[in-house]
Amino acid sequence: MRVFITGSKGQLGGAFVNRFAGNGWDYAAFDIDTLDLTDADAVMDAAMAYRPGLIINCAAYNLVDKAETEKEKAFAVNAEAPRTLALAARKLEAVLVHYSTDYVFDGAKAAPYTEGDKTNPLNIYGLSKLKGEEYARQADGSLIFRLSWVFGRGNQNFMHKLLEWAKKPGPLKISSDEVSVPTYAGDVVTATLEALKAGLKGTWHLPNTGCCSRYDWARLALKECGIEKEILPARMADFNLAARRPGYSAMSNEALTRELGITIPHWEEAVIKFIKETR
Numbered sequence: 001m002r003v004f005i006t007g008s009k010g011q012l013g014g015a016f017v018n019r020f021a022g023n024g025w026d027y028a029a030f031d032i033d034t035l036d037l038t039d040a041d042a043v044m045d046a047a048m049a050y051r052p053g054l055i056i057n058c059a060a061y062n063l064v065d066k067a068e069t070e071k072e073k074a075f076a077v078n079a080e081a082p083r084t085l086a087l088a089a090r091k092l093e094a095v096l097v098h099y100s101t102d103y104v105f106d107g108a109k110a111a112p113y114t115e116g117d118k119t120n121p122l123n124i125y126g127l128s129k130l131k132g133e134e135y136a137r138q139a140d141g142s143l144i145f146r147l148s149w150v151f152g153r154g155n156q157n158f159m160h161k162l163l164e165w166a167k168k169p170g171p172l173k174i175s176s177d178e179v180s181v182p183t184y185a186g187d188v189v190t191a192t193l194e195a196l197k198a199g200l201k202g203t204w205h206l207p208n209t210g211c212c213s214r215y216d217w218a219r220l221a222l223k224e225c226g227i228e229k230e231i232l233p234a235r236m237a238d239f240n241l242a243a244r245r246p247g248y249s250a251m252s253n254e255a256l257t258r259e260l261g262i263t264i265p266h267w268e269e270a271v272i273k274f275i276k277e278t279r
Contacts, residue, residue, distance in 0.1 A: 001054055002026045002027070002028070002052040002053055002054070003025060003028070003052055003053075003054045003055075004027070004030070004046075004050055004054070004055045004056070004094075005017065005020075005027055005029045005030065005058060006030050006031075006035065006037060006057050006058060006059040006081075006085070007030075007057065007058035007059030007060065008031045008058070009031040009032075009033075010031070010059070010060075010154060011150060011151065011152030011153055011156065012147075012185045012188060012189075013029070013031070013056075013059070014152065014153055014154065014185075015152050015185040015186050015188070015189045016058065016189055017029050019189050019193075028046075028050045030046065031059075037059050037081035037084070037085075038076040040080070040084045043081070043084045043085065043088065044084065047085075048091070052092065052094055053092075053095065054095050054196070055085055055088065055089050055095070055096045055097065056097045056192075057082060057085050057098045057099065058099060059077065060077060060129075061073060061074045061076075061077035061128070062156065063125075064123060064125045064243045065242040065243045066242075067124040067125040067128065067243065068123065068124050069242070071124050074124055074128040075128045075131065078125070078128035079129075079131035079132045082096075082098050082132040082133075082136045083135035083136075085136070085139070086135055086137075086138040086139035086142065087138070089139035089140075090138070090139055090140060093140075094139075095139075095141055095142070095143065095196070096136060096139040096141075097143045097192060097196070098142060098143070098144050098145075099144075099145050099188075100129045100130070100132065100146045100147070100203075101126065101148065102146060102147070102148035102149075102180055102207070102246070102249035102251050103122070103125055103126035103245070103246065103249060104119040104121050104126050104130045104133070104146065105117065105119060105120065105126075105246055105249050105251075106122050107122075107246025107247045107249055108246075109248070112250050112251055113249070113250065113251045114205070114255065115202075115203055115204060115255055122245065123243035123245065125243060133203065137203075141201045142201065143196070143200055143201055143204075144202070144203040144204070145192065145195075145203075145206040146203070146204070146205050146207075147183050147207060148180045148181045148182075148183055148207045148249060148250070148251060149180050149182045149183055149207075149217075150185055151183070151184060151185065151274065152184065152186065152274070153185075153278065158182075158217065159271075159274070162221055162222070163221075163225065163227075166222060166229045171229070171230035172218065172229060172230065173231075173233075173238065174215045174231055174232070174233065175213065175233075175234050175235060175236045175238075176213045176233035176235070177235050177236055177247055178236050178245060179211055179212065179247065179250055180212075180248075180249045181208055181209075181210065181211045181212070181250050181251060181267055182208060182212065182217050182267040182270065182271055183206070183207045183208050183267070183270070184208060184265070184270035184274055186270075186273075186274070187208055187264055187265055187270055191206055191256065191260070191262065191264055192206070194260050198260055200260070204255065204256045204259075205253055205256060206253060206256060206264075207250070207251050207253055207267075208264055208266060208267040208269075208270045209253060209263075209265065210266045210267050210268070211267070212267060212268075213233075215231065215233045215234075217267075217271070218231055219231055220272075224271065224272050224275045225275055225279060
């Protein structure tokens with residue numbers, strides 16, 4: 001099967017490319033420098049020329065705070081682009097895999113969110129991703145996964161930023177009232193391929209297992225990296241961020257693991273594995 005990958009230079013897209021390259025898959029990988037997803041005609045032309053049986057959309061506008069003032073850009077990438085890819089999938093009778101976010105929830109539940117829970121985004125980024133889900137469902141048999149706090153190789157994630165912050169003098173202040181699930185890109189790839197093998201359809205939650213605060217995550221990561229640094233618990237409100245964020249947006253992967261008969265590693269295990277692989 002030919003695979004058409006967007007966002008191929010991001011941490012999730014890169015994880016797919018690495019997996020496919022190592023296993024002899026027939027794939028075409030695109031990123032902003034080779035394909036502008038906001039150009040619907042260019043996207044359709046590229047898809048029709050390659051004629052994939054599987055489209056994996058890893059591209060996203062994920063600058064949560066900037067999205068508050070760049071609404072059109074956020075919706076162009078996170079909503080309109082999935083609509084174009086869904087149209088291409090329908091024309092090609094291909095399967096579309098699309099990734100969304102825990103920020104489609106408002107945090108009011110204070111318990112792990114399941115696929116049946118009501119969505120209510122608090123910010124423009126979350127709204128744009130929720131609209132993207134809606135458009136992705138226009139493709140027959142689409143597969144949509146909601147992820148949270150994704151980390152992998154790259155610099156657009158908390159792990160990379162944390163290590164950069166740790167180089168500066170003085171203690172670190174990390175929010176302790178923001179809870180979700182760190183999710184390793186490599187585990188997302190593995191579970192996605194299992195879901196495709198099983199012919200799964202619909203919307204599913206695909207974080208790692210368990211949940212934690214940003215503060216807990218930071219403490220574990222620096223410890224495993226052998227970095228001695230004072231970390232102080234803080235509140236999200238202390239940082240004067242432009243976008244509102246849910247205080248609790250952890251999602252349960254129970255439905256997916258039960259359906260596929262698999263186990264998704266605990267977030268702590270995933271963080272430790274990633275650190276060992278990259279340091």
